[in-house]
Amino acid sequence: MVVCTAVARPTKNNLENQLKVENEAGEVRSAAIKRLLEVFGMEDPPMARGHKQPPQYMLDLYNTVADVNGVTKDPYLLEGNTVRSFFDKLRSDQVQFRFNLSNVGSTEKILTAELHLFKLRPQTSATFNRHHFCQVSIYQLLNSKKMNITQKKLLSSRLIPVHSTGWEVFTVTQAVRSWMSDEDSNLGLQVVVRTLGGTPMDMKHHVRFASGRNHHQSKQPMLVLFTDDGRRSATLENKDPSDSGDxxxxxxxxxxxxxxxxxxxxxxxxxxxxxxxxxxxxxxxxxxxxxxxxxxxxxxxxxxxxxxxxxxxxxxxxxxxxxxxxxxxxxxxxxxxxxxxxxxxxxxxxxxxINLLYFDDEENVVLKQYDDMxxxxxxxx
Known part of the structure; x- marks a missing residue:
């Protein structure tokens, strides 16, 4: 007696139905992720470019405003709802810096802009032992169309110890607002250091700031921008800051x-x-x-x-x-x-x-707060 067993083979209709189901599932997934991106205020996900270390300042800021799950600790800790960090694009060994702000939305309200510079220890100190403080001034570079020369506008100035080391923060909000209104006016920033008597100081040996070219990424010059993109929820806007019940x-x-x-x-x-x-x-x-x-x-x-x-x-x-x-x-x-x-x-x-800390397409690190999540x-x- 010969027993024949028939092996079931998928019919053409079955294969077509399976492909149709898979295509529909793929379309639903794509539509769902696209809608989720819209919730996060994006059209496309930023390009992943490996595991680059975010600035420590941005990590510390995230841990200040968010708990371990990303939930906001206090909605009034952060000015606005977006913080961006930009590294210097000139990468010059001079004390001039330029930042690409193309990823900042034109409708975003510029609240505060800060220039973060890491001050290094002076290489020589014998000659300048008598100087305990210096005056550091931040200038916005301007292009004079009449004379075709570069002029400067003072943005911030203050005294700092000559022999100190660490981060120094200067407010440069006026410059960033002007750059956002006229992109071509973005010629960068310049740092000038003088003695208390007004004499220029040697910035290669006596008063030094880390540059994007010669120093570690953790000490690179950085622009930090606080903005509000208008997505604040009505619940938060109507909330009394003194109300601790929520x-x-x-x-x-x-x-x-x-x-x-x-x-x-x-x-x-x-x-x-x-x-x-x-x-x-x-x-x-x-x-x-x-x-x-x-x-x-x-x-x-x-x-x-x-x-x-x-x-x-x-x-x-x-x-x-x-x-x-x-x-x-x-x-x-x-x-x-x-x-x-x-x-x-x-x-x-x-x-x-919740708060999201992420890299954008230009490898800038962004901290964004999303309401009602x-x-x-x-x-x-």
Missing amino acids: SPSLPQGPMMGAASRTARSLDYFDEEIITPTPCQRQPLYVDFEEIGWSGWIVSPRGYNAYHCKGACPFPLGQNMRPTNHATVQSIINALKLTKGIDMPCCVPDKLFS VAGSCGCQ
Whole structure:
């Protein structure tokens, strides 16, 4: 007796259906990621260019305004909602610096601009032991069209110790605002150091600042720009800064009442008498690595957005944070006074912002704050 077994082969229609499903899934994924980029104010994800170390200042700033999950500690710690750091593009061994601001949106409001310079120890000190302080002045370079020469405009000036070392910060907001209104006017900045008597000092030996060419990346000249792109939420704008009731400390767990515990205890016995789970907050983790964004996002690697799920049955207790409207709606629903009236919905009643630290297309490091990204608690509305 010969037994023949037929091996099932995929038909042409099956293959076509499988390809169609895969294409549709790919289209949905692309559309979803594009929409997520829009939420983060981008058209395309920045190009990932390896693991470049972000400036320590930006890392420290991120850790100051955000917790380990990226959630904002205090919405008033940060001026505006965007901070950008730019490295010097001239990379000259001279004390002139120029920064490319092309990635700053034309509609962004320039709040503050700072020039960060790392002061090195002087190489020679014997001749200038009598000088304990020097005057450091920052000038904006201007192009005079009439005389075709470069002129200077004083932006900031102050005294600093000659023998000190470390970061020095100067305000250059006026220059950046003028560059944003006229890109061609961006000729850069110049540093001039003088004695208290006004005599120029040798900036190669006596008073030295790190340059982009000759020194480590961690000491490179940097422009830090604080801006606001107009995305501040109405909730934050209407909030009283003195009101400490909306602190960004998140609840440790979901809001659950006794009815929820009863529901779990009955799960194994009789499905028909299970009490609906009341409105509560549940985890919803957004993993940037799974989305494919880990190459350009520095922190966080992901965050818990949470979501609200559950029923808002009559009677609504205060633990469900109901609005007056939700309370009335639940009563009408329970009494069946009007057809088609559903129970109130379980939705976020408190939202927190998150902070994203990332590299843009020009390898600048950006710290951006996004409002209403995390469900802090849930209620019936």
